[in-house]
Amino acid sequence: MAIRDNLERIKERIEAACQRSxxxxxxxxxxxxxxxxxxxxxxxxxxxGLRLFGESRLQEARDKLAKRHDLFPGMExxxxxxLQRNKVRQALLLFDCIQSIDRTEVLEEIEKRHSGGxxxxxxxxxxxxEASKTGFPTVDALTEAVEYVLAGRACVIRGLMTMAPYTSDxxxxxxxxxxxxxxxxxxxxxxxxxxxxxxxxxxxxxxEVAIEEGSTLVRIGTALFGERDKKEGQ
Numbered sequence: 001m002a003i004r005d006n007l008e009r010i011k012e013r014i015e016a017a018c019q020r021s022x023x024x025x026x027x028x029x030x031x032x033x034x035x036x037x038x039x040x041x042x043x044x045x046x047x048x049g050l051r052l053f054g055e056s057r058l059q060e061a062r063d064k065l066a067k068r069h070d071l072f073p074g075m076e077x078x079x080x081x082x083l084q085r086n087k088v089r090q091a092l093l094l095f096d097c098i099q100s101i102d103r104t105e106v107l108e109e110i111e112k113r114h115s116g117g118x119x120x121x122x123x124x125x126x127x128x129x130e131a132s133k134t135g136f137p138t139v140d141a142l143t144e145a146v147e148y149v150l151a152g153r154a155c156v157i158r159g160l161m162t163m164a165p166y167t168s169d170x171x172x173x174x175x176x177x178x179x180x181x182x183x184x185x186x187x188x189x190x191x192x193x194x195x196x197x198x199x200x201x202x203x204x205x206x207x208e209v210a211i212e213e214g215s216t217l218v219r220i221g222t223a224l225f226g227e228r229d230k231k232e233g234q
Contacts, residue, residue, distance in 0.1 A: 056081025
């Protein structure tokens, strides 16, 4: 099935999930996760109307999309994978938002490498799933991260993100998403001035559950592009 057809099917599923949960589909942003996808596949998604893309490997993203402003004017590109401190400078030059801020050390590096221009939009990642996943371990740790960002000049918080455990047990997946939503509520009580409007949660296997639990941004790879080429080590 063509990417355009996949995109339409995903939009239908988003609409159905919104109807079940009393929400509007206009509240949900759809990201195409283009990791391991070719430039031609990205072009096809672009021509189908998608404007938000996510990459999780900096070098791959730079190789494919360093000239994206010429190829895809208006594309919004987010970093969604773990960011190493030694790659922060390059990430600041390439991405419009870094979703995967998972520890204060990365925030410190951004402060050090920031050029002095507009702050970079970020999401703070909360660990809610498997032990192998990244993210701040607790809401208290998130609170400290918010305080650090507010005291600095390089970042502006736009919300939170998480990755649910990869399991067929929907109750565990739902609890993961619910944990992030509850974290947002607790943080807003402490920091009512902070923008936490983005809840980035939900991927191809679980985005409908995520929408039911409050997601405002779903990160879709396989359901949009098909199975990824795993020759690069995945």
